């Protein structure tokens with residue numbers, strides 16, 4: 001799936017009203033009947049059917065029949081569309097660029113921001129992975145029981161933005177948080193390579209200590225990253241790491257805090273041993289009684305991402321985790337995952353904050369960065385080079401390399 005910027009330009013305001021009406025109607029209906037769409041969009045007569053037909057053709061909505069009537073539902077592309085429209089109206093996204101990556105549960109694009117600078121647009125796609133791993137898929141579709149995939153994606157984006165903001169404000173090395181709407185987060189572009197692509201570093205011991213210090217500093221602020229590994233650490237040319245991706249971040253007062261803390265520490269120890277042949281007897285241990293400098297989790301709760309939201313996301317993550325194939329690593333996932341059709345992601349309500357005209361749009365596409373474990377991957381798409389600090393880095397070829405620039 002692509003981020004279709006052109007579609008944004010060509011969509012009429014009536015199309016948007018109809019799309020927004022379907023989003024609003026979805027709060028109380030699995031599928032929204034045409035008369036309700038007409039009422040919510042204030043488009044009278046049979047006119048609404050023409051717009052509905054148009055939106056179906058553009059694959060922004062889908063029609064479905066239940067036992068009583070034919071209705072319409074928003075699909076991922078339509079939801080993307082509404083989010084992009086809102087961000088472009090706010091001016092935080094001014095044009096759409098290329099997809100630079102695909103995560104387990106997200107699509108990442110570089111787009112132009114407010115002052116034409118390059119920024120990162122991350123579209124959360126919960127359900128991509130869980131379709132394979134969650135047994136009780138139906139739960140997430142049934143509005144009366146559990147939230148939809150799109151609702152969960154929105155919660156995940158809210159969480160990422162809330163944590164990024166609080167961490168950024170307290171001087172942690174994270175991307176600059178810029179904006180968030182629905183399931184989309186806009187953040188600063190970090191000029192760096194994921195640690196996973198780095199084959200050699202000048203001083204592994206120094207980087208190891210920096211990363212362990214970061215884990216400890218987070219804990220002293222009441223937080224555990226929960227997914228602190230080579231995929232979520234970007235290494236800048238000056239050797240300083242930047243932390244991304246906070247879907248599993250938990251408070252140090254979480255009942256399983258010690259487990260999560262140790263897992264983060266172990267991830268780094270294992271990676272350093274495997275990749276750089278570096279081992280140290282020194283590593284941090286979790287201490288519940290440690291003096292806390294600050295409780296950032298309290299600030300996050302105050303930011304609008306509530307404890308209830310956190311609990312809902314945690315339940316989802318547990319469901320995914322509990323059903324994860326034993327021993328499956330993230331690389332295995334990348335190597336084996338099949339794309340799930342976007343039409344399968346159906347929005348079934350619970351959305352908030354969708355004022356009329358507050359629309360915005362979509363994304364997704366081909367895996368371009370990081371498509372397997374760096375150790376096993378074919379090298380033809382990569383260039384090995386030495387950065388200014390003498391680190392050997394492996395990066396994907398760009399058109400500029402082909403042109404010889």
Ligand SMILES: Nc1ncnc2c1ncn2[C@@H]1O[C@H](COP(=O)(O)OP(=O)(O)OP(=O)(O)O)[C@@H](O)[C@H]1O
Pocket residue numbers: 100101102103104105106107108120122175187188189190191192194231232244245369370
């Ligand atoms: N702010 C950023 N600046 C530069 N690159 C970024 C940024 N955010 C993400 N990326 C790139 O996109 C990739 C995926 O991002 P991220 O880890 O946030 O997605 P994800 O869906 O959570 O992935 P996964 O769960 O598989 O780690 C990163 O490895 C990195 O290469």
